[in-house]
Amino acid sequence: MALPYELLIGLRYTRAKRRNHFISFISLISMLGIALGVTALIVVLSVMNGFQTELRGRILAVVSHVQISGADGEMSGWEAVAQEAAKLPEVRGAAPYVQAQGMLSFGQSVRGAMVRGIIPDEEEKVADFRSHIKEGSLDSLQPDAFNIVLGSELAHALGVLPGDKVTVIAPQGVVTPAGVVPRLKTFTVSGLFEVGMFEYDSALALIRLEDAQKLYRMDDRVSGVRLKLDDLFRAPLVVRQLAATLTVPAYISDWTRSHANFFRAVQIEKNMMFIILSLIVAVAAFNIVSTLVMAVTDKQADIAILRTLGASPRSIMAVFMVQGALIGFIGLGLGVLGGVTLALNIDVVVPFIERLLGTQLFSKEVYYISNLPSELQWKDVITITGVSFVLSLAATLYPSWRASRTNPAEALRYE
Incomplete structure (x- = not known):
């Protein structure tokens, strides 16, 4: 079955070499920003899960259920x-x-x-x-x-x-x-x-x-x-x-x-870290707004031609939503891959960083937990993926709507 032309054009716009290289640069930054934010979220929440499990185990070593x-x-x-x-x-x-x-x-x-x-x-x-x-x-x-x-x-x-x-x-x-x-x-x-x-x-x-x-x-x-x-x-x-x-x-x-207050405090801290780090993803996602606004300006003539050929405003909006969503999806995929890999290998990465810097991040003389624990929970990964994708998709709405409002006559006047 043939793909909708809105999807094909959106994919073509994403792959095409632009005359304005600054648009490509902003797209790359948006993609990497989302990847970095998602990676940070997965790793931090996995480490906090590890700390919570470690502390719970130590407490329950002396306190009965x-x-x-x-x-x-x-x-x-x-x-x-x-x-x-x-x-x-x-x-x-x-x-x-x-x-x-x-x-x-x-x-x-x-x-x-x-x-x-x-x-x-x-x-x-x-x-x-x-x-x-x-x-x-x-x-x-x-x-x-x-x-x-x-x-x-x-x-x-x-x-x-x-x-x-x-x-x-x-x-x-x-x-x-x-x-x-x-x-x-x-x-x-x-x-x-x-x-x-x-x-x-x-x-x-x-x-x-x-x-x-x-x-x-x-x-x-x-x-x-x-x-x-x-x-x-x-x-x-x-x-x-x-x-x-x-x-x-x-x-x-x-x-x-x-120990209700203790575990409640740990849970509140985890929730706050999720909110704070989600802002990193939000900032990166809304860079997509800048990318699409410039892309819409750059494609004014193309939009006008599509409109004169019978494309509806909704179709024009879908073209640019596909372009923005693809940027977010690629960044999200890289972030999930990097975050899961890092969270599962934190016991290898931290000692490597310590050897590289020549210092011990968690000294046994200072901290009771001298190794950074990590516990990857897939429900956290699914939540992070869902929130990040929704933010990326939301960032495409306004530029796509502006593109759908383009007047063909005005756009072709100086072509």
Whole structure:
């Protein structure tokens, strides 16, 4: 089937060598501008997706997907609660915990910390502490051994090393004739962990569950039960299901609530970067306006001849829309190709730039994430492609409309 003549003429105008080389130059700049903008959008959003995934993984290494805590801060019979939660198909593992505030003292150094009592084998089902142990072992937390595993920053602030003994001060006091005296217990530092989040590395201490129960006088009670899910994004749904099925009074929360502000801020930042970088594409797309306005002026005689041969204003408009859309489409294609290639190979490109410049962009001594992460999401690529194409097409409307309004008699008067 023959192609419409509007398409054929539009393609011919795009390929033809123009008498005015400045028009060709502006077309090239528009094309490269769109390609650069699309590439930047894809790469930046992929890097932000990578950061979001990396941070979420580090947070969830110490924070469970779902947390069931006692209504008054304590829970009896955690095994029954864990079994009841395990009936849900989304739940992969459950582990008890004791969590309370404490003060750690070593020599002249004193630091506040969140003391968490765990059972290492059970904790492995809901968190990933083992892979973040720098020194020592999580298995050293045995009943009545009174060992403690500290975050690396907390250990650095106290000035302790594995083998040193620290004093844990519990806020629950002991009443004596001299008044209320805080409860003290000496623990041996048996390991250090580093998850890469300062909030936890500087303020979290792990001890054995039974030791925590003795220290905080909880008998056989725990603070609650932590759950791990097959799909972490279904945590809000699981919370609603547990609220309807649990037979004991409890407070249920998930990771989206406990860190809602953080992840909301990351999402807002991603949206703002999309808007800001879309302006680059918009500027490049509207360069097409300049290209087509000059092309319309250059083709006045051609337009007049087409009109006298019977071409309608709509057909003239379609000719120049094809020309402008083709410029945008080529730039868009180059941008998508470059952006996807760069996003998938960011782990190769960044080290190359570092070697070329002789510097390290993300120093391990300064940044917890020393490598630039990248996660390409095709829905982002589709969104960027759609927005960029719409902007390119919108830029062709006014010049094409002006071309369709050309008066043949006026255009041919001086030919």
